[in-house]
Amino acid sequence: MIRLYACLGSGNCFKPWLAMHQLDIPFELELIDVLKGEQKSPDYLAISPLGVVPHLVTETGCGIGESNAMLWYLAEGSHLMPATREGRAEALQWMFFEQSKLEPFISPARFFTTILPDQRAAREQDIAAWQATADVGLSRLDAHLDGRDFMLHGGYSIADIATFGYVHVLEEAGLAMADYPAVGQWVDRVAATEGFQPLSDLGQAKSKAA
Amino acid sequence: MIRLYACLGSGNCFKPWLAMHQLDIPFELELIDVLKGEQKSPDYLAISPLGVVPHLVTETGCGIGESNAMLWYLAEGSHLMPATREGRAEALQWMFFEQSKLEPFISPARFFTTILPDQRAAREQDIAAWQATADVGLSRLDAHLDGRDFMLHGGYSIADIATFGYVHVLEEAGLAMADYPAVGQWVDRVAATEGFQPLSDLGQAKSKAA
Numbered sequence: 001m002i003r004l005y006a007c008l009g010s011g012n013c014f015k016p017w018l019a020m021h022q023l024d025i026p027f028e029l030e031l032i033d034v035l036k037g038e039q040k041s042p043d044y045l046a047i048s049p050l051g052v053v054p055h056l057v058t059e060t061g062c063g064i065g066e067s068n069a070m071l072w073y074l075a076e077g078s079h080l081m082p083a084t085r086e087g088r089a090e091a092l093q094w095m096f097f098e099q100s101k102l103e104p105f106i107s108p109a110r111f112f113t114t115i116l117p118d119q120r121a122a123r124e125q126d127i128a129a130w131q132a133t134a135d136v137g138l139s140r141l142d143a144h145l146d147g148r149d150f151m152l153h154g155g156y157s158i159a160d161i162a163t164f165g166y167v168h169v170l171e172e173a174g175l176a177m178a179d180y181p182a183v184g185q186w187v188d189r190v191a192a193t194e195g196f197q198p199l200s201d202l203g204q205a206k207s208k209a210a
Numbered sequence: 211m212i213r214l215y216a217c218l219g220s221g222n223c224f225k226p227w228l229a230m231h232q233l234d235i236p237f238e239l240e241l242i243d244v245l246k247g248e249q250k251s252p253d254y255l256a257i258s259p260l261g262v263v264p265h266l267v268t269e270t271g272c273g274i275g276e277s278n279a280m281l282w283y284l285a286e287g288s289h290l291m292p293a294t295r296e297g298r299a300e301a302l303q304w305m306f307f308e309q310s311k312l313e314p315f316i317s318p319a320r321f322f323t324t325i326l327p328d329q330r331a332a333r334e335q336d337i338a339a340w341q342a343t344a345d346v347g348l349s350r351l352d353a354h355l356d357g358r359d360f361m362l363h364g365g366y367s368i369a370d371i372a373t374f375g376y377v378h379v380l381e382e383a384g385l386a387m388a389d390y391p392a393v394g395q396w397v398d399r400v401a402a403t404e405g406f407q408p409l410s411d412l413g414q415a416k417s418k419a420a
Contacts, residue, residue: 050350062296066306073299086272089283092302096276100309140260 002027005048005055007034008203009115011107011165013054016070017202019161022195023078031203067165068095071158080158087152091159094151098162101137105130106166110173131174138170138180145182149189156193164190169199212237215258215265217244218413219325221317221375222277223264227412229284229371232405241413277375278305281368290368297362301369304361308372311347315340316376320383341384348380348390355392359399366403374400379409 002020004027006013020027032038032053039051048055048065056064056073064070075081082088109130112123120127141163145151151159168187171177177184190196212230214237216223230237242248242263249261258265258275266274266283274280285291292298319340322333330337351373355361361369378397381387387394400406 049353058296060296062300064296064299064303066303068306069299069302072302073295076295076298085283085286086268086270086274088286089274089279090272092279092282093274093276096278096306096309099306100314104310104314143259 002059003030003057005030005032005053007032007053011169012067014199014202015067015161015165016054016056016074018197019071019074021197023074068099068162071162075158082152082154082157087154090152091157094159095162103166105134106170106173110169113174114172142180142182145186160190212269213267215240215242215263217242217263221379224409224412225277225371225375226264226266226280226284228407229281231407233284233288278309278372281372285368292362292364292367297364300362301367304369305372313376315344316380316383320379323384324382352390352392355396370400
């Protein structure tokens with residue numbers, strides 16, 4: 001059975017977890033407490049040499065890092081994968097955009113604003129810089145989503161799941177959803193898709209297999 | 211015919227350009243002078259709304275951004291695309307790694323060290339920080355390549371082209387190839403693959419169609 005190593009509250013861990021729910025793929029979930037440094041334990045490094053979460057181990061024992069690579073693996077041949085060559089390229093374009101223009105800025109701003117609020121004051125300058133850079137990407141995303149139902153013309157796909165991971169918690173990074181109205185409407189549409197589970201449920205039901 | 215918009219010297223532009231040479235795909239090359247700001251001209255923004263290079267336009271007029279998404283588009287169904295589902299996920303894992311742990315640090319360090327050397331002194335502190343972060347990723351890459359011919363067990367693929375784009379010019383970013391011996395050997399192996407063309411040739415022969 002597929003095994004997902006994940007930590008609570010992570011938008012990156014949320015992506016493969018949601019995809020497996022929506023694709024009805026049974027899996028085992030192993031929670032890694034990154035605030036306690038469990039991702040650097042010898043046991044975990046033997047599984048994920050980079051010491052990062054999420055980490056996915058396939059049924060044949062192949063380890064896959066990088067949340068968006070996991071989405072690709074899970075979705076191949078399913079309705080979450082675009083059916084055309086151009087659609088697949090378009091999906092990857094937005095998945096690379098997410099990992100270079102959104103996640104590297106929303107994620108740390110959120111971490112030091114909401115997950116470790118004790119450090120908020122000390123990181124004020126960094127947080128402002130991350131928010132400003134995230135705003136550039138989010139404004140571009142808002143323009144893209146204006147007049148569209150989902151990221152791609154072909155409908156809901158892994159490009160939506162990848163983008164949703166951190167974008168739907170942008171207010172926890174001190175940004176305002178009201179500044180990105182098309183994004184806000186799209187977030188509601190994604191949350192209404194079949195089999196959707198909220199990030200807050202990750203780790204609450206220990207696994208789909210349990 | 212496929213049209214590639216690219217600028218001279220760019221590791222990201224080099225990726226689809228090399229892939230089209232190695233896959234024997236005819237294409238037209240349009241050079242964009244980013245040092246003159248041509249990527250922000252109204253004409254170019256009508257083609258690439260983000261104003262970035264590279265940008266690929268397919269034979270049906272579909273625009274694709276993000277160099278690694280272009281690689282995927284170009285390589286589908288070819289020998290540069292892994293033949294298994296796990297191999298494709300592994301390729302994407304390294305392609306996302308390249309865009310998050312290598313390119314964002316090697317590229318700006320190289321830009322302010324080699325491409326605009328006049329700004330080197332003023333950006334000394336930034337350059338040192340980029341180099342230090344690039345070293346973390348490069349050390350991980352060196353460990354991965356130790357004892358391997360190419361990035362994936364299945365042989366030379368788009369995962370190599372994606373990684374090669376900026377890694378092979380790391381000395382232009384003020385880093386030392388001697389610090390990453392397995393990377394150095396792999397660079398030589400990639401440069402010896404069939405149909406290889408060096409980055410210095412990009413833009414010299416205006417296009418494969420010409």
